[in-house]
Amino acid sequence: MKAVLTMGNGDYDMLRYCDVPVPSPGPDEVLLKVLGAGVNNTEINTRLGWYSASVSSSTEETSDVEASDGGWNDVTPFPFIQGTDCCGEVVAVGTNVSAERIGERALVRACMRKSGYQSMDNVWMASDFDGAFAQYVVVPASEVFAVTCDWSDVELATIPCAYGTAENMVHRACVKAGDHVLIAGASGGVGSAAVQLVKRRGATVTAIAGGSKMDQVMAIGADRVIDRNEDVxxxxxxxxxxxxxxxxxGPEFPAMLEVLKRGGRFVSSGAIGGPVVELDMRTFYLKDISMIGCTAWDEPVFPNLIGYIERGEIRPLLAQTFPLHQIVEAQKAFLKKQHVGNFVLIPPT
Incomplete structure (x- = not known):
């Protein structure tokens, strides 16, 4: 099958479009034909080694890193196949999986809690093992969720990582009707998902986005949009x-705590503007702020998303598609941050 192998930490020359063997499902696994694979910061950050403690710059400024601790769980298993977002069709099953699942159109829960939900231990498809930048991918059957809707394959492929990450933050922060929520980076995949997911809970959204994208962010449900160049x-x-x-x-982090009410909740699962920030501990503790870090998805998160899709409570934000072999062009366009929503790669049929 055709796949993109990421050979190691580095620039785009680490991405190789080539032939690799089709994987076989183990007893508790399924083989999916990949119908669409989303593009995320995650794959770029992992390739660059940005998760290493030795990196203090933004994604756009990171280059030439050779980091042994540059993956989500320290060591990245190079060479391997990235691709965190997957919409696929079940085409084969392991011996412990019902053959009735063959033919399902499904989404893959990329964040997997193998030690159970009482533990925060987690592994991620495409960071810890092979992902969806290929014609086929093998995943545990328990992480494959059938979905019934009229969305296209590529629209479904915009959902897993961005919407799962956003729903996890909204869930952990206990967002409810009547809350006023400020969303930074609201035009990106996670940010635009968060706008929709916060609004469906009945909260008010103030979003931050680039000037050229403000109207688009308003159109997906924000009540107010602030230009990112303004002083929030x-x-x-x-x-x-x-x-x-x-x-x-990044540099705007201190202001985010200042605009929070006493007893407010600050929640994050990324730091694209720069991971090392200035924190005045007095602001943190004198205002009784709760700071919530989010990586491991809680148990309700992905089933919630499937329900939202099937009930028509959210909509996909597909910015652009590329054939899989144009992954470099896709990631370059992604990093320009001129889009709203998500990019999707389409493997050859």
Whole structure:
């Protein structure tokens, strides 16, 4: 089968489109024909080694890193196949899996809690083992969720990582009707998903986005959009919001805590603007702020998303598609951050 192998930490020359053997499912696994695979910061960060403690710059500024601890769980299993988002069709099953599952159109829960939900231990498809940048992928049957809807394959492929990450933050932060939520980076995959997921819970959304994308962010449900070049503290004032969802971090981090009300919740699962930030501990503890880090998805998160899709409560935000062999062009376009929503790669049929 055709696949993209990531050979190691480095630039785009680490991505090799080549032939590899079709994997075989183990007893508790299924083989999926990949119908669409989303593009995320995760794959780029892993290739660059950005998760290493030795890196302090933003994704856009990271290069030439050779990091033994550059993956989500320290060691990245190079060479391997990336691709965290997968919409696929079940085409074969292991001996312990019902053959009735063959033919299902499904989404893969990329974050897997192999030690159970009482533990925060987690592994990720495409960070810890082979993912969906290929014609076929093998995954545990328990992580494959059939979905019935009228969305296209590529629309479904926009969902797993971005919406799973966003729903996990919204869930952990206990967002509820009546809350005022500030979402940074609201035009990106996770941010735009968060706008929809916060609104479906009945909360008010103030979003931060680039000037050229503000109208699009309003169109997906934001109540107000602030240009990212504006001073958010000056615009909103102190103690203005109940929850901050911030996957940007970087120099603007201190203002995010200032705009939180006393007892507010700050939640994050990323730091594309820079992972090392300035924290005034007095702001943190004197305002009784809860800071919530999110990587491991809680148990309700992915079943929730499947329900939202099937009931028509969210909609996909497909920015652009590329054939799988154009992965370099896709990632370059992704990093320009001129889009709203998600990019999807389509393997050859």
């Amino acid at each position: 503290l000056q615009v909103l004032g102190k103690e203005a919001v109940d929850v901050v969802i911030d996957n940007v971090a």
